[in-house]
Amino acid sequence: MNKQKISIILLIIFLVTIGLTIANALLADSNSVEKKSGSLTIGGKTVHYDNAGKCVDVIDGNTIQVYGVGRVQLTQIKTDATNSNAEKFVKDACLGKTVYLDIDDKQPQDRYGRTLAIVYTDTADVNKELIDQKLAEISYFEPSEFKKGEV
Numbered sequence: 001m002n003k004q005k006i007s008i009i010l011l012i013i014f015l016v017t018i019g020l021t022i023a024n025a026l027l028a029d030s031n032s033v034e035k036k037s038g039s040l041t042i043g044g045k046t047v048h049y050d051n052a053g054k055c056v057d058v059i060d061g062n063t064i065q066v067y068g069v070g071r072v073q074l075t076q077i078k079t080d081a082t083n084s085n086a087e088k089f090v091k092d093a094c095l096g097k098t099v100y101l102d103i104d105d106k107q108p109q110d111r112y113g114r115t116l117a118i119v120y121t122d123t124a125d126v127n128k129e130l131i132d133q134k135l136a137e138i139s140y141f142e143p144s145e146f147k148k149g150e151v
Contacts, residue, residue, distance in 0.1 A: 040100060040120065047120055049100035058095050061086025062136060063114065066099060074127050075104050075116040076151040078139035086135040093126050094119065106143040116144075118151060127151050 039048045057065035061079030064072050079086040101117035110116055119126040128151060130136035140148045 040122070042120060042123060042125055047100075047118075047125070048102060049120060050103040050117075051101045051115075052098055053101075055094040055097055055099045058087060058091045061090055061130070064090065064094055064099070064119065066101070066115075069101065069115055071112075071114040072099075072101060072119065073110055073112075073114040073116050074119050074130070074136075076118075076138060076140055076144065076146055077127050077130055077136040079130065079136040083135060086130060089130065089133065089135055090126065093121055093124055093129070097121055099126075105145040118146070 036052055037048075037050050039046050041047075051069055053066040053068040055064050056067050059065060059071065060081060061083050062074040062077055064074075066072050074090075098121070100120040101115065102120070104116040107116055127136075131138060131151070138149065138151065
């Protein structure tokens with residue numbers, strides 16, 4: 001074989017190897033959670049969660065995409081759709097991290113099929129932080145397992 005054919009074969013092998021490495025990295029959930037439900041302590045308070053997964057996208061200030069769960073609407077809060085500060089806060093708090101979801105037992109999904117939940121990270125109650133930082137306001141609705149003002 002001539003040098004040009006050998007170079008092409010080596011280039012193809014290299015590209016296939018790179019492609020397989022990238023595919024493996026995208027398919028592997030390196031931040032997976034063995035136990036999908038449980039409890040964790042945030043700021044001295046123990047909270048219980050029903051599901052967990054990696055936040056793979058932030059749609060807006062109160063909607064995220066969670067691997068293995070789908071779209072999650074942060075329940076009992078309302079953010080202005082144009083509030084880029086709320087969206088930035090949620091991105092900083094959640095994107096690429098494991099989030100823990102306390103799913104509303106009385107209304108687990110909204111009419112758009114989004115899971116309704118209080119969202120926690122290892123260090124924060126995201127719903128509460130949005131309210132405390134005045135990036136969102138309480139938007140209580142029924143039916144809900146959460147009491148008014150609990151979020």
